[in-house]
Amino acid sequence: xxxxxxSTLLRKxxxxxxxxxxxxxxQELGRVIRTIFLLQYISDMKLREQITASTNKVxxxxxxxxxxxxxxDGIITENDPIEQEKRIKYNELITNSVIFQNVVDxxxxxxxxxxxxxxxxxxxxxxxxxxxxxxxKRFGDYVIDLQKIPHPIEEEIPL
Numbered sequence: 675x676x677x678x679x680x681s682t683l684l685r686k687x688x689x690x691x692x693x694x695x696x697x698x699x700x701q702e703l704g705r706v707i708r709t710i711f712l713l714q715y716i717s718d719m720k721l722r723e724q725i726t727a728s729t730n731k732v733x734x735x736x737x738x739x740x741x742x743x744x745x746x747d748g749i750i751t752e753n754d755p756i757e758q759e760k761r762i763k764y765n766e767l768i769t770n771s772v773i774f775q776n777v778v779d780x781x782x783x784x785x786x787x788x789x790x791x792x793x794x795x796x797x798x799x800x801x802x803x804x805x806x807x808x809x810x811k812r813f814g815d816y817v818i819d820l821q822k823i824p825h826p827i828e829e830e831i832p833l
Contacts, residue, residue: 738805739769744812776804778827785828 686696715721743765750758780802784794 734803734805735769738773738807739765741807742768742772742810742812772810773804776806780804781828 683696686694687700689697691697715725750761752758752761784799787794
């Protein structure tokens with residue numbers, strides 16, 4: 675086996691020439707890897723279920739984030755990249771903050787139910803989503819009391 679410097683490899687790959695033999699070799703390798711994955715995907719029901727479940731979670735997050743985006747139906751109308759990035763980051767901050775509060779509220783309710791004698795399994799908890807919106811007032815005045823110290827959060831619910 676021969677050796678090649680990383681800088682030489684990167685220079686060859688960055689030439690963007692489709693006639694480059696190294697480029698062609700990596701392209702073919704990529705096609706082989708993709709074909710192997712597609713064959714596994716077609717033949718493995720459990721793999722398809724896992725991928726579908728993961729995709730559904732991502733889509734649920736994106737839908738929740740879009741729902742929280744005030745005005746414009748989640749469309750950023752600014753052409754300035756810095757302003758676009760700010761709006762994306764602000765929306766992510768709001769989305770993650772609401773998800774966190776939802777999880778805290780759900781955990782509190784689950785503790786109350788457990789203390790009342792209700793029993794639930796890990797499978798029951800897997801069906802609960804932090805992307806609920808019915809209780810959220812999107813538009814209005816929000817008063818933040820920075821002097822109020824929140825209660826400590828129970829991190830785990832024993833099953």
